[in-house]
Structures are given as structure tokens and as C-alpha cells.
Amino acid sequence: MQREQQRGRRTAGTVRLSEIFTSIEGEGVFFGTKTMFVRLAGCPLKCHWCDTPYAIPMDSGYAHTIDEVKEMISCELQENTYKVNFTGGEPLAQHEAVIELAKFVRKKGVKTYLESACYDSARFAKVLPYIDICKIEFKMKDARAVVDDKYYNNLLKNELECLKIATEAGKMPYIKVVVTNSTDVDEFSALVKEVFRVASPKNIAGFIIQPSHKTDEPVLERLFAFYDAVYPFYDQVRVVPQLHKIIGAR
Numbered sequence: 001m002q003r004e005q006q007r008g009r010r011t012a013g014t015v016r017l018s019e020i021f022t023s024i025e026g027e028g029v030f031f032g033t034k035t036m037f038v039r040l041a042g043c044p045l046k047c048h049w050c051d052t053p054y055a056i057p058m059d060s061g062y063a064h065t066i067d068e069v070k071e072m073i074s075c076e077l078q079e080n081t082y083k084v085n086f087t088g089g090e091p092l093a094q095h096e097a098v099i100e101l102a103k104f105v106r107k108k109g110v111k112t113y114l115e116s117a118c119y120d121s122a123r124f125a126k127v128l129p130y131i132d133i134c135k136i137e138f139k140m141k142d143a144r145a146v147v148d149d150k151y152y153n154n155l156l157k158n159e160l161e162c163l164k165i166a167t168e169a170g171k172m173p174y175i176k177v178v179v180t181n182s183t184d185v186d187e188f189s190a191l192v193k194e195v196f197r198v199a200s201p202k203n204i205a206g207f208i209i210q211p212s213h214k215t216d217e218p219v220l221e222r223l224f225a226f227y228d229a230v231y232p233f234y235d236q237v238r239v240v241p242q243l244h245k246i247i248g249a250r
């Protein structure tokens with residue numbers, strides 16, 4: 001099929017893919033591991049600091065059949081790959097495709113990982129049984145992921161529900177929050193209280209504070225303020241920048 005014809009199509013049994021590549025995991029508690037990234041195209045959110053804006057439009061990337069993507073994964077798979085990271089865009093926007101592809105990856109003996117903004121807890125619950133390692137991301141208001149407070153409250157509700165679902169399933173998720181110099185410390189502290197109301201520290205694998213990169217970067221004093229808000233609840237909190245940006249990897 002011609003590339004131009006594939007653009008804009010999103011039909012059952014197909015997946016819109018932005019890119020597949022292997023790199024060093026640059027985020028979260030598994031940073032430094034050789035990882036294959038399967039970037040699905042399309043995201044319903046619009047974080048102003050998004051580092052993959054090309055994957056936000058729902059009609060970005062190209063449509064492929066699931067079998068084509070399985071073949072691409074097989075070709076891309078390098079030895080000693082620690083995990084396959086389903087990212088985006090937003091992988092839950094195509095959750096059925098992620099389930100099929102995650103099953104396939106597991107059959108190859110490689111771990112599956114979900115890099116989601118957790119905007120839809122019902123979809124998250126459907127995908128989770130096929131995911132070995134998961135991260136629960138919380139967006140602060142200054143990310144401007146959604147248009148107004150009504151949508152923000154709904155997003156937060158879904159994120160907290162995903163955290164509950166993942167911990168109750170014994171998945172030992174870790175938490176990640178991207179902060180900028182404009183992130184409100186009181187809002188962050190209130191979020192931390194909510195997080196530890198839902199999850200016990202013994203049921204999470206980490207709490208990552210990720211400083212924004214090249215956009216309104218937080219100064220050290222601000223990072224201390226975020227760190228200090230988490231530490232009394234969870235002393236395994238870490239401030240971890242994006243490693244791939246530092247080493248110049250994809």
C-alpha cells in the first residue's frame with residue numbers, strides 16, 4: 001500500500017505506528033537498560049513540554065496490520081534486550097493493539113513495559129495483565145495536558161485509579177512526575193498525599209521526579225522542595241533526568 005494511502009487510516013486490526021527503535025532506556029527506575037521502543041501514534045493529551053510532538057496527532061505515523069508490526073518487532077529485536085517499551089503518543093489510545101503486541105513480545109521471552117499517561121483506567125485494567133513492568137505517571141497542572149480543571153480532575157482520578165489497580169494486582173509500579181520550574185509545590189505536595197493515600201510505600205518500586213528538559217527547567221532549590229515533599233512518605237524518592245538526552249541517544 002502507498003504511504004500516502006496509509007496516512008489518516010485507523011481501522012480495526014490495524015495499528016498506527018510512529019516508530020520502532022532500540023536504545024538505552026532513558027527514564028524511570030529502569031534507566032540504562034537496552035530497550036526496544038514501540039511508539040504508537042496519537043495522544044489525546046497535549047503537554048506543552050512533550051518531547052515527541054510528532055506522535056501527538058491521531059493521524060500521525062502510518063497504519064500497519066498487527067502482523068506487520070509483529071514482523072517489525074522480530075526484525076528489530078536485538079540480543080540482550082531487557083524489555084519492550086510500549087510508548088507514544090499514548091499507547092492506551094490503541095489498547096487492543098498493545099494487548100496483541102505485548103502477548104507476542106512475551107512469547108519471545110522479553111519483558112513488556114507500558115509508558116502511559118494513565119488517562120483511561122478502564123483501558124489500563126485491560127492491558128495490565130499483559131504488562132510486566134509499569135509506570136504510573138501523574139501530570140501536574142502546569143503541563144497543560146488538558147484544557148481545563150474539569151478535564152484535569154478527571155485525568156487525576158484516572159491516574160489514581162490506575163495506581164490502585166496496578167498495586168492491587170501486585171505489579172509493583174513506580175511513579176513518575178515531570179516537574180518544571182513553574183510546577184506548584186503545594187499542588188505537588190497535595191498530589192503526594194493523594195498518592196500515598198491510595199498506595200502503600202511497600203507496594204511501589206520507586207518515585208521518580210523527572211525535571212523537564214530544555215523547557216522551563218527547575219532550579220535546584222525547587223527540586224529540593226519536590227524531593228522534600230515525597231521523602232517523609234517514601235525515602236526511595238529520586239530525581240532522575242532523561243538519560244537519553246544527556247548521552248545524545250534517541
Ligand SMILES: Nc1nc2[nH]cc(C(=O)O)c2c(=O)[nH]1
Nearest residue numbers: 023024025026027087244250
Ligand atoms: N531512550 C529513550 N528512553 C525513553 N524512555 C521513555 C521514552 C518515551 O519517549 O516514552 C524514551 C525515548 O524516547 N527514548
Ligand code: SF4
Nearest residue numbers: 043045047050089117
Ligand atoms: S501524554 Fe506524553 S505523548 Fe501525550 S502530549 Fe503528554 S508527553 Fe506528549
Ligand SMILES: [Mg+2]
Nearest residue numbers: 051052087088
Ligand atoms: Mg516520552
